[in-house]
Amino acid sequence: MNNNGADSAKTDITEQLQAYRGEIDALDAQLVELLAARKKVTSAIGQVKRAHSMPIYVPEREAELIAKRRSQAEAAGVSGDLVEDVLRRMMRDSYYSQHANYAKVDASINNIVVIGGGGALGKVLVGLFQSSTYQVSVIEKEDWPNRKALLKDADAVIVAVPINQTTQIISELPPLPEHCVLADVTSVKLAPLDVMLKVHKGPVVGLHPMFGPDAPGMIKQVVVVCDGRRSDDYQWLIQQMLVWGAQIHQTLASTHDEAMAFIQVMRHFSTFVYGQHLQQENPNLSELIAFSSPIYRLELAMVGRLFAQAPTLYADIIFNNVDNIALLKRFHQRFGEAIEILESGDKASFIERFTEVENWFGDYAKQCLRDSKQMLLKADDGQLLRKAP
Amino acid sequence: MNNNGADSAKTDITEQLQAYRGEIDALDAQLVELLAARKKVTSAIGQVKRAHSMPIYVPEREAELIAKRRSQAEAAGVSGDLVEDVLRRMMRDSYYSQHANYAKVDASINNIVVIGGGGALGKVLVGLFQSSTYQVSVIEKEDWPNRKALLKDADAVIVAVPINQTTQIISELPPLPEHCVLADVTSVKLAPLDVMLKVHKGPVVGLHPMFGPDAPGMIKQVVVVCDGRRSDDYQWLIQQMLVWGAQIHQTLASTHDEAMAFIQVMRHFSTFVYGQHLQQENPNLSELIAFSSPIYRLELAMVGRLFAQAPTLYADIIFNNVDNIALLKRFHQRFGEAIEILESGDKASFIERFTEVENWFGDYAKQCLRDSKQMLLKADDGQLLRKAP
Numbered sequence: 001m002n003n004n005g006a007d008s009a010k011t012d013i014t015e016q017l018q019a020y021r022g023e024i025d026a027l028d029a030q031l032v033e034l035l036a037a038r039k040k041v042t043s044a045i046g047q048v049k050r051a052h053s054m055p056i057y058v059p060e061r062e063a064e065l066i067a068k069r070r071s072q073a074e075a076a077g078v079s080g081d082l083v084e085d086v087l088r089r090m091m092r093d094s095y096y097s098q099h100a101n102y103a104k105v106d107a108s109i110n111n112i113v114v115i116g117g118g119g120a121l122g123k124v125l126v127g128l129f130q131s132s133t134y135q136v137s138v139i140e141k142e143d144w145p146n147r148k149a150l151l152k153d154a155d156a157v158i159v160a161v162p163i164n165q166t167t168q169i170i171s172e173l174p175p176l177p178e179h180c181v182l183a184d185v186t187s188v189k190l191a192p193l194d195v196m197l198k199v200h201k202g203p204v205v206g207l208h209p210m211f212g213p214d215a216p217g218m219i220k221q222v223v224v225v226c227d228g229r230r231s232d233d234y235q236w237l238i239q240q241m242l243v244w245g246a247q248i249h250q251t252l253a254s255t256h257d258e259a260m261a262f263i264q265v266m267r268h269f270s271t272f273v274y275g276q277h278l279q280q281e282n283p284n285l286s287e288l289i290a291f292s293s294p295i296y297r298l299e300l301a302m303v304g305r306l307f308a309q310a311p312t313l314y315a316d317i318i319f320n321n322v323d324n325i326a327l328l329k330r331f332h333q334r335f336g337e338a339i340e341i342l343e344s345g346d347k348a349s350f351i352e353r354f355t356e357v358e359n360w361f362g363d364y365a366k367q368c369l370r371d372s373k374q375m376l377l378k379a380d381d382g383q384l385l386r387k388a389p
Numbered sequence: 390m391n392n393n394g395a396d397s398a399k400t401d402i403t404e405q406l407q408a409y410r411g412e413i414d415a416l417d418a419q420l421v422e423l424l425a426a427r428k429k430v431t432s433a434i435g436q437v438k439r440a441h442s443m444p445i446y447v448p449e450r451e452a453e454l455i456a457k458r459r460s461q462a463e464a465a466g467v468s469g470d471l472v473e474d475v476l477r478r479m480m481r482d483s484y485y486s487q488h489a490n491y492a493k494v495d496a497s498i499n500n501i502v503v504i505g506g507g508g509a510l511g512k513v514l515v516g517l518f519q520s521s522t523y524q525v526s527v528i529e530k531e532d533w534p535n536r537k538a539l540l541k542d543a544d545a546v547i548v549a550v551p552i553n554q555t556t557q558i559i560s561e562l563p564p565l566p567e568h569c570v571l572a573d574v575t576s577v578k579l580a581p582l583d584v585m586l587k588v589h590k591g592p593v594v595g596l597h598p599m600f601g602p603d604a605p606g607m608i609k610q611v612v613v614v615c616d617g618r619r620s621d622d623y624q625w626l627i628q629q630m631l632v633w634g635a636q637i638h639q640t641l642a643s644t645h646d647e648a649m650a651f652i653q654v655m656r657h658f659s660t661f662v663y664g665q666h667l668q669q670e671n672p673n674l675s676e677l678i679a680f681s682s683p684i685y686r687l688e689l690a691m692v693g694r695l696f697a698q699a700p701t702l703y704a705d706i707i708f709n710n711v712d713n714i715a716l717l718k719r720f721h722q723r724f725g726e727a728i729e730i731l732e733s734g735d736k737a738s739f740i741e742r743f744t745e746v747e748n749w750f751g752d753y754a755k756q757c758l759r760d761s762k763q764m765l766l767k768a769d770d771g772q773l774l775r776k777a778p
Contacts, residue, residue, distance in 0.1 A: 013441050020437070023430045027423055028458050032472055034416055034423065036465040041412045048409070052402050069417050076425040082482045083421055086475050088770040093471045210682040214762045220769050224680060249679050259677055263685045273724045276742060279749035280723070281716070288648055290638050291613060293599040296652045298764065299691065302684070304757025307750045311743035315736045327670070328728050334669065335662045335721050342714055347704045353665060354700035360668035361696045368693025371773050373603045375687065378767045380609050381477040384760050
């Protein structure tokens with residue numbers, strides 16, 4: 001083949017690829033139109049649901065919708081996982097675009113007071129109550145002297161102040177109307193519940209919404225509920241959270257607090273130490289990221305995110321409960337013991353202990369591997385820590 | 390309104406919702422058809438690219454494609470992030486459906502020998518070379534006595550045996566053809582490179598593919614490249630990995646090994662200790678998961694996944710380099726010091742140290758927060774650890 005021939009062959013390929021890319025572009029343009037059309041329908045559904053106090057997130061409908069499309073996809077030679085991932089991503093969007101349209105579950109309830117409603121979680125709650133057309137008032141520090149007047153007509157009082165002020169604020173509450181629901185949203189439950197039951201004779205419930213300010217609402221998020229008193233009389237609040245999409249997990253305050261030692265204190269504390277360790281070892285961070293496997297980029301992102309947030313929030317969570325220090329000390333000791341195994345070169349003992357943990361995890365280990373694999377693929381899709389900051 | 394009226398109103402709503410759901414189903418069915426049509430076009434593109442040795446993953450084309458659809462979406466009132474996420478997910482699928490169609494970059498290269506080609510990473514490499522129509526032979530333990538005959542016509546020898554056998558295997562290599570490329574894919578680079586340079590006079594390169602067997606190939610994955618000798622003569626291998634979609638990160642073996650102390654040893658070791666800690670504290674795992682925030686479920690998944698894998702693999706990585714023990718000991722000491730701060734109740738000192746780490750992370754902290762937020766939303770989309778195992 002002479003040079004002219006090679007050139008024209010090259011032009012042919014370029015043209016051919018260009019044509020295919022045109023087809024892809026046309027299909028992708030159709031995709032955007034389809035998303036726009038779908039949004040119109042889901043908005044209309046949101047309006048109907050709001051008008052009739054129906055929950056926006058219906059797990060059964062979601063499961064059925066996905067199952068139908070998976071089987072259609074597989075029949076058409078398209079990956080079922082692809083279709084499920086795309087649908088779930090679309091549904092997330094449609095849930096949140098219906099955000100402004102939440103139903104109000106009980107017409108007889110009106111006055112909601114959020115103490116600390118200007119904070120991160122407080123704002124989320126205020127927004128949700130307002131979207132369901134409640135009358136919401138916020139009490140901040142400067143309003144505290146007037147609390148008696150501000151609280152006298154309350155149907156529900158939600159305490160959403162920082163963890164280390166919670167019990168103090170509750171103990172300073174004036175008498176509330178007898179029907180009023182008193183609730184807090186702190187990340188410990190035993191102590192606040194105790195004080196709430198003392199200061200108020202009406203319905204009392206301890207809540208812990210298990211999500212940070214990252215979450216754009218309550219959809220699919222766990223809210224832990226610890227009963228205080230007269231659960232029938234705060235059921236409207238539980239129902240309201242279900243309308244907002246929450247997954248309610250009812251438990252004892254003591255069980256909750258024990259679990260939080262792992263879920264919050266242990267996690268935040270070791271992340272803090274890991275960050276300190278990095279800072280003091282001082283590796284080149286951009287070099288480290290350039291090298292990283294998806295799993296390490298994910299870990300680094302989880303460490304780094306802590307330090308983009310308010311230190312006082314984490315100091316409060318970590319310092320709140322001295323009981324947790326013993327748990328941290330046991331971790332510290334185990335870390336030391338594991339180093340000793342490493343130093344002695346005793347690989348057999350390492351493998352033996354590894355297997356013990358594997359057995360303890362049981363079937364969950366495989367589930368973790370399977371689910372985390374999907375997350376790592378998504379980390380790559382989303383270019384996690386791949387763009388310069 | 391009498392009861393009949395209420396009943397018929399309810400029927401109306403049910404019918405109305407039913408109609409809307411029908412519209413959603415019709416749109417979702419169109420979506421699946423669209424994905425099937427798109428797959429046909431991307432397969433055709435894959436064939437053209439293979440025939441002409443062109444890379445499948447072209448970052449610029451990807452960026453341009455996404456930018457176009459984002460602006461179309463925003464003009465149509467659809468979230469740009471939604472469209473980008475959906476497109477990236479679709480592209481992942483199309484990259485991998487083209488997997489069987491990789492081009493071969495150099496027609497003069499034929500015989501590839503993968504020593505340890507039956508292992509997890511070995512299999513991935515064998516599959517990739519085969520998909521690019523190389524002649525691939527695998528040498529396993531039982532073939533080792535015949536290595537001289539098996540290696541005499543090799544154009545490239547890739548050592549993919551477990552880390553603790555790597556230098557031994559390399560030192561036992563017979564003389565290779567002078568043009569043959571000798572490479573290893575172990576997770577340390579200094580020692581293997583050293584031995585490779587000793588046993589072979591031709592082109593030598595140390596590689597570290599930064600991904601586990603989770604990754605269904607090399608697309609978008611980092612491969613660390615440490616030069617040994619005669620880089621011009623192994624460029625075809627680098628080019629080949631680029632065709633497979635790799636992101637090449639060239640560096641010194643010493644820099645690589647230092648980074649791996651963090652990325653692999655530190656990470657795997659502390660995950661191991663955390664798993665042990667959980668096992669010994671013995672909380673109710675399903676209760677813990679039921680309680681968990683998305684961020685804790687993600688952490689738990691990352692811990693649990695370790696214990697669904699082979700203990701020897703991690704033992705080898707962790708025990709391989711005694712230099713890393715000092716790094717682990719410093720972490721252990723910092724953990725102890727942080728507990729002391731906690732015990733003394735010195736919140737101010739905690740906050741001060743927190744701020745130091747925040748400053749060390751600099752702009753990366755915000756990037757971590759932003760990127761991890763997307764990951765946590767995806768964790769919820771994907772029901773991470775939400776289904777029973």
